[in-house]
Amino acid sequence: MINNSIAVIGAGKWGQALHFALSQKQKVLITSRTKKDIENFVDLKTALECKYLIIAIPAQEIRSWLKDNFVFNGQKVLVASKGIEASSGEFLNEIYSSFVPKKNIGFISGPSFATEVKQGLPCALVINSNSKKLFKQFSPFFPNFIKTYYSSDVIGAEVAGAYKNVLAIASGICEGLNLGKNAQASLIARGLVEMERFGKFFGSKKSTFLGLSGAGDLFLTANSTMSRNYRVGLGLALNKNLEDILIELGEVAEGIKTAEAIHNLSIKYNIYTPIANEVNLILDGKSPKDSLKDLLKH
Numbered sequence: 001m002i003n004n005s006i007a008v009i010g011a012g013k014w015g016q017a018l019h020f021a022l023s024q025k026q027k028v029l030i031t032s033r034t035k036k037d038i039e040n041f042v043d044l045k046t047a048l049e050c051k052y053l054i055i056a057i058p059a060q061e062i063r064s065w066l067k068d069n070f071v072f073n074g075q076k077v078l079v080a081s082k083g084i085e086a087s088s089g090e091f092l093n094e095i096y097s098s099f100v101p102k103k104n105i106g107f108i109s110g111p112s113f114a115t116e117v118k119q120g121l122p123c124a125l126v127i128n129s130n131s132k133k134l135f136k137q138f139s140p141f142f143p144n145f146i147k148t149y150y151s152s153d154v155i156g157a158e159v160a161g162a163y164k165n166v167l168a169i170a171s172g173i174c175e176g177l178n179l180g181k182n183a184q185a186s187l188i189a190r191g192l193v194e195m196e197r198f199g200k201f202f203g204s205k206k207s208t209f210l211g212l213s214g215a216g217d218l219f220l221t222a223n224s225t226m227s228r229n230y231r232v233g234l235g236l237a238l239n240k241n242l243e244d245i246l247i248e249l250g251e252v253a254e255g256i257k258t259a260e261a262i263h264n265l266s267i268k269y270n271i272y273t274p275i276a277n278e279v280n281l282i283l284d285g286k287s288p289k290d291s292l293k294d295l296l297k298h
């Protein structure tokens, strides 16, 4: 392993933005499933020899990617994905725990559209890890335009980052149906309460939902057409077919599978998650207008 070497794994929108950001201070390698014409693009084997890895592949792909490709060799890992595995209901930290020791892993959260990061615009992110040492190791790699905070609430950050994608779909539906700003603000505020309740069940801290990882990322994503999840919601409100919406999008919208995961977990553990459940039903074909009626019921 080469000391202080860094590699980004997954050259999608977020992986490329993180590669750009971290390359401001040091040389950073990047690799992906598909070969790309990006500076310092290397093969996977070379990337895995780096001491510091940032993994930015979609949540639903992580387990099989780890099984097929990953060999733990003492690396320090930052996970940049936001989602819950639908097939198992497992959080990403649970999946990673079979491959990387807890003290070697952290999770990035907070409001961060890749497009803005790639323009060098300022933002603040949280590195969530059981190990503050790991935060101290990764933090200096970030450029001056990104402020990094530390939190030990890994599960809180994970729930917030995954749940806000589902709420962004709901908010896009709200906009697409022209329900007005009162409705949208009510939806987002109740969504924040809902995700905090869900997170609390799994041991999250309330303060995580009030900060960058919760309210910060939710307000960003649920208020902007820059969000892929929000755009999925807009399409659903216009009665577009999900397959067509996804073809048009051409990138991952994690909220779709995460809605299914939350729905299943809410049934399993009897957690009240009305908005996420309606999003899941709409994705399964329920009319958004019927969902609205059901959400407004006393």
Ligand SMILES: NC(=O)C1=CN([C@@H]2O[C@H](COP(=O)(O)OP(=O)(O)OC[C@H]3O[C@@H](n4cnc5c(N)ncnc54)[C@H](OP(=O)(O)O)[C@@H]3O)[C@@H](O)[C@H]2O)C=CC1
Residues within 6 Å of the ligand: 010, 011, 012, 013, 014, 015, 032, 033, 034, 035, 056, 057, 058, 059, 061, 065, 080, 081, 082, 083, 112, 113, 114, 115, 250, 251, 252, 254
């Ligand atoms: N975009 C954003 O603003 C932000 C995104 N995130 C999160 O980061 C994660 C990635 O998002 P993003 O980069 O935007 O998504 P994209 O759709 O832009 O890219 C996903 C990348 O993942 C790779 N990939 C897909 N399937 C596999 C697989 N089975 N094995 C290996 N690699 C695979 C693809 O690589 P290839 O192209 O080589 O085929 C693709 O480029 C998501 O969880 C998202 O929620 C978090 C914060 C901000």
Ligand SMILES: O=C(CO)COP(=O)(O)O
Residues within 6 Å of the ligand: 082, 110, 111, 112, 113, 114, 165, 168, 217, 220, 221, 226, 227, 228, 229, 230, 252, 253, 254
């Ligand atoms: O997580 C994000 C910003 O923090 C990106 O959101 P989308 O995946 O909805 O574009």
